[in-house]
Amino acid sequence: MPALPTPSQTVGPFYGYALPFAGGGDMAPAGHPDALTVHGYVYDGAGDPVPDALLEFWQPAPDGSRAGAPGTLRRDPVTGAVLGRDGVRFTGFGRVATDADGHYALRTLPPGGVPYLSVCLFARGLLHHLYSRAYLHGPGGPPDDRLLAGLDPVRRATLLATPEGTGIHRFDIRLQYDGVHEETVFLAFD
Numbered sequence: 260m261p262a263l264p265t266p267s268q269t270v271g272p273f274y275g276y277a278l279p280f281a282g283g284g285d286m287a288p289a290g291h292p293d294a295l296t297v298h299g300y301v302y303d304g305a306g307d308p309v310p311d312a313l314l315e316f317w318q319p320a321p322d323g324s325r326a327g328a329p330g331t332l333r334r335d336p337v338t339g340a341v342l343g344r345d346g347v348r349f350t351g352f353g354r355v356a357t358d359a360d361g362h363y364a365l366r367t368l369p370p371g372g373v374p375y376l377s378v379c380l381f382a383r384g385l386l387h388h389l390y391s392r393a394y395l396h397g398p399g400g401p402p403d404d405r406l407l408a409g410l411d412p413v414r415r416a417t418l419l420a421t422p423e424g425t426g427i428h429r430f431d432i433r434l435q436y437d438g439v440h441e442e443t444v445f446l447a448f449d
Contacts (some may be wrong), residue, residue: 272340281343284355298364304435308361312382323372374402393430
């Protein structure tokens, strides 16, 4: 009897074993007066929260520099395990996992020179990670940006974080249109 092909399946998710680290969402130095919170949910095509997604965020420092602060992760001197950030320096990079309810939270500083945070999403069912942007409202309202200006208003709205109070922004990511909500705009890089 000829061998039948094995069923296909996606890989993982294995993010919880090696990628998340303590304080991964704490990009802003502890107690910084200009710190912002960006939080939200990741939803699948059925509109259900994704409890095992991993998000990475990149951004320039408030002064527009993009060098970051290397060496901010503290490690256990015996095991080498990551203990967390040093809590003092801004890194420009954050990595957070969604919790059991599909929620994530990031504490950062306002990006300098651009009105957005760059986002990379890893999630179950994806063979390749997805890139997007979370645009933050400034004092004058939604940002003026060439990418946003080129999008239909309904699609543009998927990239705009919603202010929820002083220094708090909500940015939900939708992996597919669920019959009510638009899929988040994802970017392709060549």
